[in-house]
Amino acid sequence: MINVIKRVAIGIAVLVGVCAFYTGYRELFLATGWTWPFEVDDITLPSLPSIVGALFDPVQEDGELLISLLFKAALFTAKEAFVGFVIGTIVGFTLGAVIARFQMLQRGLMPYVVGSQTIPILAIAPIVVVGLGSLTIAGWTPSDWLRVSVISAYLTFFPVTVNTVRGLESADPRAIELMRSYASGEWAIFLKLRLPSSLPYLFGAFRIAATACVIGAIIGELPSSIQGGLGGAIINFNQYYVLNPQNLWATNLMAAALGISFFLVIVIAEKLLVHRPPETLT
């Protein structure tokens, strides 16, 4: 409990420090008129009070408040990201389990699964999202947000596959012998030994994927004319940046909060579900 309080206190201190740094930098450059590396003014670095104030201003005259609009946008993006995360995890875990089961498949596929990490996968987002828009399967066209989820799923799928294979194979060979001494079949070994052994690896992948699926959802919203989410809001406010820079800043702060929330959910779930010697957890 004291630990939690300490953490929260340090967290607040860090937050205050970041705000102080931002304001200090801004005021210093405004006062001295320094222009390197870039010119500081109310457009390039809007003041913190103006960003916070913008949250409680209506976006259009008599329209809804920015904060409520951003909150809805964040929920929309969170839905895309979450659905993508679930799909990516299911597909990735299944593929990983199959690869781990068959040695030949592993030798054939793993170099590419690992090698694919050098490909800027996020760059494919516009093609896939736009492309899927013209796809119709038996009269069914995937809805806008579902197409964005495909990007999140894609970004989730890679780390989950790699770490599922690593995790399932991380089972102690002596523990496998122990299970065999109990005449356990492959299935019992999988359930009682391999799956629990793989949990720390799986959560390692989930941490990466939690971040990646939010990024994927935001970037996926860009090229298609999907308006409901944070990516759409970023594109939208970007067009009026010179008039209202604080709107874009507020949107980005919301995006940051969403990314960190996804990450924290995974960290907390891991704390609750995975019991391991403290020194092996990173």
Added chain:
Amino acid sequence: MSTLAVAESGGGVGRASGFARTWLPAALVFGIGLLCWQWIFPDVLGVKPFLLPRLSDVLSALWENRDALKTAAWITFKEAFGGLILGSGIAILAALVLARWRPLGNALIPYLIAANAIPVIAFAPITNAWFGTLSPWSKIVIAAALCFFPVLVNTLRGLTSVHPSSIELMHAYACPQRTIFWKLRIPAAMPYLFTALKIAAVLAMIGAVVGDYFGGSTESLGVQIQSAVALSRYELGWAAIVVASVIGSVLYGAVALAERFVIRWHPSVRAVD
């Protein structure tokens, strides 16, 4: 002696067949992959060109637009490389400072890890506003920001990963802190640093390409991809992605090569990967 010779030749055969066993499936998958891309996806499964155009179409788009793609590749490479150097450099300096003041570093690490969950790439429009949409610096800075957190966190971990008994040994030799830093902490951090730099190489490339999606020079790779998609010229879009992947792999490969050169001595190079 004779059994030894038999065992050795047996080992030799094992190694040769082991080589085939290791690489044959990978080569086979590569061949099957190309085959699928060229024929099975478009002809048998009816995958539409907007999802994945035929391999030969992508290759011919690559050839026909080689000049534009070459220019774009060079622009984007410079942005990614600049971002990688800038972001990693600042991150390494910050890690050295935080490692010097251990309590500060230990207290901050969880928050740095959490900060890594911020979708930094979404801040690209803001760097556009700072430096101008057409300036390479807007992409360099966003690529640098993407590289910053993973390199900082990993380097800091590496610098603080030294085994306590090694430090005691250095104390037994009456070494000052500075020597401990140079002889012990920095070598120990190298495997961690290179793992991070490999991740950062790919992230820098993503920053440079995806940053363009929020606006950039029409000659750059990201804008090329975006406009190709807008015009439904999917084979050109994929050709540009192939180029981006090649640059990403080259950056990654360069870091991996440097890693081999710098830390051949380290037995855990592979384990850290």
Added chain:
Amino acid sequence: MSAQESVVSISGLGKVFPKGGVTALENIDLGVQPGEFISLIGPSGCGKSTLLRIIGDLTQPTSGEVLVNGKPAPQARLDRDYGIVFQAAVLFDWRTVAKNIALPLELLKWDRAKRDARVSEMLDLVELNDFGSHYPWQLSGGMQQRVSIARALSFSPALLLMDEPFGALDEMTRERLNLELLSIWAETKSTVIFVTHSISEAVFLSTRVVVMSPRPGRIAGVVEIALAQPRGVRTREEPRFFELVTEVREMLHAVETEAELPE
């Protein structure tokens, strides 16, 4: 010494590792009677661990026959006729001590109440009553190994296979666990096959010590340990104990010099 009454009966056993064609075991004949405590001892490379693993059907022999409780070894494994303890405790990090002990019972599909009752009996037996809800990494090495013994005995197998179970522990812990193992052995009336490096440990625990020679692994000799039961701290101070230790040591030295000659 007929196969029916033996717990383990091995005849003409051989094992050649396919990799490099190394002969690990050659011409092994051994019978183990109910209630015996047999130690396998020998220099490294003599195949004593391999022999134990063949009895447990964790490795297949290339020739010969192994009967456990009168059945072929694979059948005995399927019938869960033995429990095994390795040098490392091999406890599952994600299970509490109690849950680790219950693992084989879960696999045998015992119901919950029966499982809980047996686990608390076992915790009693290895004197870890207060540690059931601890996780393995919160225990010392010696305590972990006791959990592993409790797990091996939880389903009351007639045969206990132990592969250098105390090899990684310090001398004091080792001697204490030796005593504890003997009292468990007396209480459960099980048969034990025990692989060890330590001569005094082998002599102290066993009813018979089997000395093995390396390259290829063979049985070089068997020493009957006719020390009085039950054995205790005083046993290690008896002159007869020293004589037997010397006998085993000399046999081992003979075996080692012989093995070194060709090189």
